Amino acid sequence: MRIFGGIAKIAVSDAELLAAHAAGDDQAFATLLRRHYDHLWKVARRTSYSPEDAADALQEALLSAHRTASSFRADAAVRSWLHTIVVNACLDRIRRNRARPTVPLYLEDGDEPRTERNHIAEVETALDVEAALEALPDDQRVAVVTVDIEGYSIREAARRLGVPEGTVKSRCARGRYKLAVLLGDLRDPGNRT
Amino acid sequence: MNEDELPRPPYPADLLADLHAGALDEEVAERLWPLVREDSDAMAVLDALGAVQERLRGLADPDAPGEPMPAEVAMRLDDAVLGAVRAHRRRRRMFAGAVVGAAAAVVAVVAVVVVGGVGFPGPDSSTEGPVTPIAEGPDDAAALEPDTLRSLVGSTDLGPLSDDRALADCLAANGIDPAGPVLGSRTIEYGDRDAVVLLVPGGVPPQLTAVVVGTGCDATHPETLYVTSIG
Numbered sequence: 001m002r003i004f005g006g007i008a009k010i011a012v013s014d015a016e017l018l019a020a021h022a023a024g025d026d027q028a029f030a031t032l033l034r035r036h037y038d039h040l041w042k043v044a045r046r047t048s049y050s051p052e053d054a055a056d057a058l059q060e061a062l063l064s065a066h067r068t069a070s071s072f073r074a075d076a077a078v079r080s081w082l083h084t085i086v087v088n089a090c091l092d093r094i095r096r097n098r099a100r101p102t103v104p105l106y107l108e109d110g111d112e113p114r115t116e117r118n119h120i121a122e123v124e125t126a127l128d129v130e131a132a133l134e135a136l137p138d139d140q141r142v143a144v145v146t147v148d149i150e151g152y153s154i155r156e157a158a159r160r161l162g163v164p165e166g167t168v169k170s171r172c173a174r175g176r177y178k179l180a181v182l183l184g185d186l187r188d189p190g191n192r193t
Numbered sequence: 194m195n196e197d198e199l200p201r202p203p204y205p206a207d208l209l210a211d212l213h214a215g216a217l218d219e220e221v222a223e224r225l226w227p228l229v230r231e232d233s234d235a236m237a238v239l240d241a242l243g244a245v246q247e248r249l250r251g252l253a254d255p256d257a258p259g260e261p262m263p264a265e266v267a268m269r270l271d272d273a274v275l276g277a278v279r280a281h282r283r284r285r286r287m288f289a290g291a292v293v294g295a296a297a298a299v300v301a302v303v304a305v306v307v308v309g310g311v312g313f314p315g316p317d318s319s320t321e322g323p324v325t326p327i328a329e330g331p332d333d334a335a336a337l338e339p340d341t342l343r344s345l346v347g348s349t350d351l352g353p354l355s356d357d358r359a360l361a362d363c364l365a366a367n368g369i370d371p372a373g374p375v376l377g378s379r380t381i382e383y384g385d386r387d388a389v390v391l392l393v394p395g396g397v398p399p400q401l402t403a404v405v406v407g408t409g410c411d412a413t414h415p416e417t418l419y420v421t422s423i424g
Contacts, residue, residue: 026275026279037262038259041263059270062270096361096362133252149250154215166216169214173216174207177207179245185244
């Protein structure tokens with residue numbers, strides 16, 4: 001069944017698309033999700049260690065959204081609902097990957113990529129915040145995103161990521177400091193130490 | 194750390210960042226804060242860190258610009274979502290068919306009993322008939338009855354999901370926290386498919402949730418066949 005085919009779908013609200021999905025329109029849910037793809041991609045990218053992880057987490061999140069769509073409260077904003085599901089899927093994925101006894105995909109705290117200092121030196125200080133975030137080591141970026149952008153408490157971030165609270169705090173500390181340098185708010189890291 | 198061990202100005206920037214983030218030992222932080230507040234250079238660093246947090250909060254705005262989703266990712270998601278929607282509808286139709294079939298059977302039995310009258314030799318409930326195995330699938334109502342499912346607590350028969358990682362992936366794909374316990378499991382046939390019943394804690398104790406998944410369940414294919422809450 002297809003109720004919202006063609007250009008007509010532009011005019012309908014998210015809630016109407018959800019209702020159409022419940023009424024048996026195969027395309028309605030995909031149409032609803034597609035409206036938010038760019039936003040959800042942005043969220044997944046900054047909350048994941050790699051584009052591949054972001055795509056995988058996003059797929060898990062959207063399938064999970066489909067499973068719970070019937071219980072979604074129509075009075076809540078669809079985008080906020082999807083946003084939360086995606087952030088949690090990304091964090092859960094990081095925790096699961098971390099729990100696996102495989103070759104680490106990223107370096108542990110303290111062992112930052114060798115090229116990072118050079119990278120910081122090369123990056124122009126007037127980068128916008130998004131670009132500066134991308135220059136951070138993955139673990140620091142995800143900690144800063146989870147706490148400062150998504151507003152999770154330290155405790156919740158630690159629980160989701162499967163690391164101690166102190167680790168989240170110190171990752172945030174390093175991440176914020178590097179961001180301040182990259183954004184030109186502070187001088188080069190070596191100047192004060 | 195005694196008084197002599199406390200750092201003196203100029204304070205290292207990474208120490209200030211730790212102090213700002215609450216990453217230092219509480220006692221050390223309490224003693225360091227008054228000293229740092231007296232140091233204008235240190236306060237400038239702390240202000241800069243606060244400003245960074247402020248700028249980060251600006252990214253929480255859902256309308257903040259970002260890189261668009263790559264076309265290949267969008268296509269992959271479209272396929273996955275549409276596939277899930279259609280699979281769900283097929284399952285619902287199958288389930289509805291099974292329910293209608295079962296209801297029709299009940300009506301037929303009732304009709305026979307009524308037509309046969311009081312003296313009709315109906316099935317003797319004390320007779321030990323063949324026990325219907327759970328493996329007959331969803332149209333075997335007993336397989337997914339609360340009592341049958343509860344009896345799975347403590348038994349482990351995960352089939353292809355016996356591997357820890359496979360199980361964790363499958364649980365996560367089904368929206369179940371892989372860190373939580375699986376209270377019981379059993380391999381069954383669900384319709385014409387090999388499947389596994391997973392019993393996990395429900396939303397509110399002592400509620401339980403039973404999830405039937407296909408044996409191909411993995412991180413990206415939840416293969417959810419049936420979900421029910423007990424209690």
